[in-house]
Amino acid sequence: xxxxxxxxxxxxxxxxxxxxxELLAHALDHFLEKGFEGxxxxxxxxxxxxxxxxxYLRYGDKLSLFHxxxxxxIDEWLVPLENLRALETDDLEQxxxxxxxxxxxxxxxxxxxxLIRITNAESFRMPEIGEYTYRRGYAQIGHYLTDLLxxxxxxxxxxxxxxxxLATAYLNLLSGPARINAWGLDAEPIDIDGFVRCRVRxxxxxxxxxxxxxxxx
Numbered sequence: 001x002x003x004x005x006x007x008x009x010x011x012x013x014x015x016x017x018x019x020x021x022e023l024l025a026h027a028l029d030h031f032l033e034k035g036f037e038g039x040x041x042x043x044x045x046x047x048x049x050x051x052x053x054x055x056y057l058r059y060g061d062k063l064s065l066f067h068x069x070x071x072x073x074i075d076e077w078l079v080p081l082e083n084l085r086a087l088e089t090d091d092l093e094q095x096x097x098x099x100x101x102x103x104x105x106x107x108x109x110x111x112x113x114x115l116i117r118i119t120n121a122e123s124f125r126m127p128e129i130g131e132y133t134y135r136r137g138y139a140q141i142g143h144y145l146t147d148l149l150x151x152x153x154x155x156x157x158x159x160x161x162x163x164x165x166l167a168t169a170y171l172n173l174l175s176g177p178a179r180i181n182a183w184g185l186d187a188e189p190i191d192i193d194g195f196v197r198c199r200v201r202x203x204x205x206x207x208x209x210x211x212x213x214x215x216x217x
Contacts, residue, residue: 020058021072022048023044023048023050023055023058023065024065024068024069024072024073025069025072025073026044026047026048027039027044027065027066027069028069028070028073028114028118030043030044030047031066031069031070031118031122032114032117032118035121035122036062036063036066036122036125036126039062040062041055041062041065044065067128067129070115070118070119070129070132070133071132073111073114073115074115074132074133074136074137075136076111077106077109077111077112077115077137078106078136078137078140080102080105080106081102081103081106081137081140081141081144084099084102084103084141084144085144087099087102088148092152092153092204093200093204095148095152096148096200096203096204097196097197097200099144099145099148100174100196100199100200101192101193101196103141103171103174104174104177104178104192104195104196105192107174107175107177107178108177108178108181108190108192112178113178113181113182115133116178116179116182117182117184119133120182120183138171138175141171142164142167142168142171143167145167145170145171146163146164146166146167149163149166149167150163170199170203173199173202173203174196174199177190177195
C-alpha cells in the first residue's frame, strides 16, 4: 500500500514532516518580517510553491499556522536548556558560570532574538503567545535556578530568602543584552564569558571589595 501511495504522488511520512517543517519555518519568517496582520497565506504559500488548500487542511487558518510555527520554533530553540543540570560540578561558582553561559548563548542566538522580537510584537493582542513563550522559556530557566539555589546554597536553611525572587533577579542580570538586541538597538557584540563571569561574581559576592563594611541604609 505504501508503494502504491508513492506511485500516486502522495508524500511519505518523512517527506510530509520535512515539508511541514519547511512550511512552519517559512511562515515564521513572514510573520517576523511583516507581523501577523500584514502576513497573508497567499504570500506564504506562493513563496513555497504550495497551495493554500494544503495549509487549510493541515492547520485550518492563519492563526493556527502562526501558533504552530511559533511553538515549533520555541521548542527547538530551548533544546540546549533542557539539560542544564548535566553542567553541574562540585564547584558552585563554576557551575553557575557554565549554566549561565548556556542560558545567555541561547537567548542571544539568532533564533532566540527572533522569537523575542515576534513575541514582543504580538503578545499584547495574543497573550497566549507571551504565556507560552514565558512558560517554556523564562519560567523553565527560573525553576532550574531556584532548584539550584535550594540544593547548593540554602539546603536545610529555614531562614532562606524567597528563592523564586532571587532566581528571577539573577535571570534579569543575564537577559539584558538579549532584550536590547531584540528591541532593534545597535548593541555591541558581547564577550559572553566575560559578561557572565561578571554577573556570577556580582550575584554570589556583591560589589563590595573583600572585608569591606557595607554602608548603613
